[in-house]
Amino acid sequence: MSKFFEILYVPFKPITKKLETCPKCSTQTFVIQAGMIRGKVRFHCKTCDYHFTQEHPEKASPQKQVHTTIKDIANIMGVSIATVSRALNNKSDISPKTRDAIQKLALELDYNPNLFAKGFQRGETKTIGVVIPNIKRPFFAGVLSGIQEVANEHGYRVMICQSNESYETEVTNIQGLLASHVDGLLISHSKETTCFNQIKNLFEKGLPMVHFDRICTEVETPKIRQEDFEGAYQLVEHLIQQGYQRIAILAGPPELLISQKRKEGYISALEKHGLPVKSEYMVHGDFSKEFALASVDAWQQLPEPPDAIFAIHYLNAVEIIQYSKELGIEIPKQIGIVGFGDEYLAEIVDPALTVFHLFPQKVGEVAASLLFDVISKKHVSQQEDVLVQGQLIIRKSSLKKA
Amino acid sequence: MSKFFEILYVPFKPITKKLETCPKCSTQTFVIQAGMIRGKVRFHCKTCDYHFTQEHPEKASPQKQVHTTIKDIANIMGVSIATVSRALNNKSDISPKTRDAIQKLALELDYNPNLFAKGFQRGETKTIGVVIPNIKRPFFAGVLSGIQEVANEHGYRVMICQSNESYETEVTNIQGLLASHVDGLLISHSKETTCFNQIKNLFEKGLPMVHFDRICTEVETPKIRQEDFEGAYQLVEHLIQQGYQRIAILAGPPELLISQKRKEGYISALEKHGLPVKSEYMVHGDFSKEFALASVDAWQQLPEPPDAIFAIHYLNAVEIIQYSKELGIEIPKQIGIVGFGDEYLAEIVDPALTVFHLFPQKVGEVAASLLFDVISKKHVSQQEDVLVQGQLIIRKSSLKKA
DNA sequence: ACACCTATCGGTAACGTTTACGAAGACTTT
């Protein structure tokens, strides 16, 4: 019956324009159409001179709540949000009874404060940014680990970016970190980076920054130095003491400070012991395996090939060891090999590699500590460089005498 | 003269209480002291019944501006902040002339939006959290690299936490990431973790999550699986084909799914080829070097020592190779060794290690992609597991026939 | 009974951004 009725009954649709009621003066007279706006029909009440659009009745948006807020707690407890905030932050001006009750409820609702809102309100984010060339390199992984540890102790979070040795990516990364309003920056530049206008700008704006490893000398930030000169000196001196006479160096890109410093240490050790510094023994590469092996080939073509190789990057040293074995060159008898940076690899390779270990974790810890000093304005001196000591680890690859 | 006057003239200091003026009704009568509050003297005007404290005249705080805001731009341009927002976001309802002018100015002031404020307003942070046991492990470093790459493509930032294989730290980390209101979570559990209430809770609350590597089966999150079973099967089958008969397995903690899966693959391969599955050849350790070497010792004491070892962790495999050489056991002649996970180390160690490579970077990329699918609600099926394929890489350590 | 005091609570601005919606014109059609 009702079905029948439904079929027969066709609601009357008025063709004449429906009269709109002004929401302000509640009159239907003198309400005229006044164009379209954002897809909706617009009206104008001439009585009270008011523009309005048609209401959308379906406005119920049942957004499910993911996070508990202090407002929720305040509503349940029947107190103000200010009281809840005081209770949760153990501030004064609150009775122990109320405080405990609120804290208990917060625990039950597993409330945790929106750090973004908090940081937003206080103008700090409790986050630091780290820019490194590559996470996968064990050295930087170690540094990161150290940074994380210290940051956690200080209640800070860490945001990591990889430049992949690209200047452009580095600039983008820093821009991104800046947009995230990090409280401070830890930087190790890409090997491409030669223009430091961006960080110079940021430094002048007062953004706390600390450089490590791939340092920039153009800006007076605190820097974490490693024993690049000292380590190179010790390595080369050790080679000389083992009886090696013609020591070659495989350095990195000449722009990199670590290349320069390590080369200086190399030269200094040679001069100290009265050995000639020959340009044909000094090569600048790009840390690639191809370049390392090509350098070995080139050296072998010399009338006086070197009897020891100092590769400033441990990976190159390992690659040279492998390659030398292929060529039938005996290590350390015919040629001695040393490198920078101690990874597990140096111990495993046969013969084991003599290295100068840099303690990456320590570098990270020191860098982060220094950054937090800058952030909390603890240290007064603008530029404060810290030297992280390394250690000479002697293994078979350089023991000619043994 | 004036100096003289100054010396002689001592201003009259009234001993009687200074009359305070009510800031509301501007009268001095009936203004009485009304206790102390927050270290300041409080007054009460009885005329208008108003409480007030003494004003602090020095209120000028010349806070130096570090970041440019849209309000700054709006003030300079003489427009409203809404207009600036529209201009910078290329929204409609703005004239090209105004838009270009604003964008030009923004560029000059090198404005970048406060992502915290933006995320705060939109309820999203464009940040994902990653929880891993240890950054320094090459596998996780590779995964991170992959995650970063995909995250960058999606315009997301990454926040990384290390659990250091501690359940407690893991819980704290996740809590911290949650407080940072990350939009999603990528988790690889610590080997201690056996209680999953926390993430179960979060999953039910609707927080996008993806598991990888160290998976949790109790929660129906999407998971990135690796070819643990398949890889183990292939490795062991390869050993059998090389003529090894008594194959031992050095597994990890029995709770870990990768331990179980790889062991299953090991057993399956043995059974398939009609070899006996002996309990004395199956050991669960903690991935430590000490345990690995002790296991080798124990196996050597058996009446029938194994002639091949499958270490599910490549580092243990490398350690066993070194140890075997010390013991004078010839590889691969007397004993064959294979492992999981290909790092540079496996290639360098002598003899080079046969491994099943897991492509960590790929794992990271897939995990991140899947997470962004969940975040953008693209995928419909609740649980969607993805298998990242590995590859068997055969090297000397298992080539008995050669 | 009044001045004075303390403890505890509420109201609200502010942080930077986006967005819904109204206002104010200029222009076009009846």
Next chain:
DNA sequence: AAAGTCTTCGTAAACGTTACCGATAGGTGT
């Protein structure tokens, strides 16, 4: 010229939290 149209801009609310300040109740001392 009134009605309708479109473009462009401003206003204000909202997000979660903290901090400043005032309000109130209940004291103590004179």
